[in-house]
Amino acid sequence: MVAHLVRLKLTLLRNGLRRSAWQVVGLVFGALYGLGILAVVVPSAVALSLQDVALQRDVTVLLGALLVLGWWVVPLLAFGVDATLDPCGSPRSRSRAARCSQDWPRRPSWASRASSRR
Structure with missing residues (x-):
């Protein structure tokens, strides 16, 4: 199951x-930025491990709170950046014009309208 999900994500x-x-x-x-953060x-973690326990505790709580x-804040600021769920996101799709038309999302079919009547 995990291998299948990883394959889908890749x-x-x-x-x-x-x-x-x-x-x-x-x-x-982004990869270079991540490697810089890791460096x-x-x-810093090695240097902190050589410090007093009280300082280790304070720094750990502060960094955990910032994390x-x-x-919480980053998804609010970067909302809509990920286009994996966007129905109009793929420009190579053949039915892109149909999905991105004025009727998106589609109106209910006659069967769903008929079943919703009492």
Whole structure:
């Protein structure tokens, strides 16, 4: 099950990167940024492990609080960035015009209207 979900996520990533060269550039910059953060965090954690227990506790609580705050705030600021669920997101799709028309989402069919009457 996990392998299937990982394969689906990698397929989404591959198809997303096919859309634009700028998305590849953004991914490379994001990876470099992540490696830079890792290069700062690991030596800092090693240096913190050599400090007093009270200081370790204070720094851990402060960084944990900032991490949770970022977990709450970043999705609010970056809402709508992920296009995996956007029905009009794929420019290569043949039925893109149909999905992105004025009728999206579609009106209920006659069967669903008939079943909803009393």
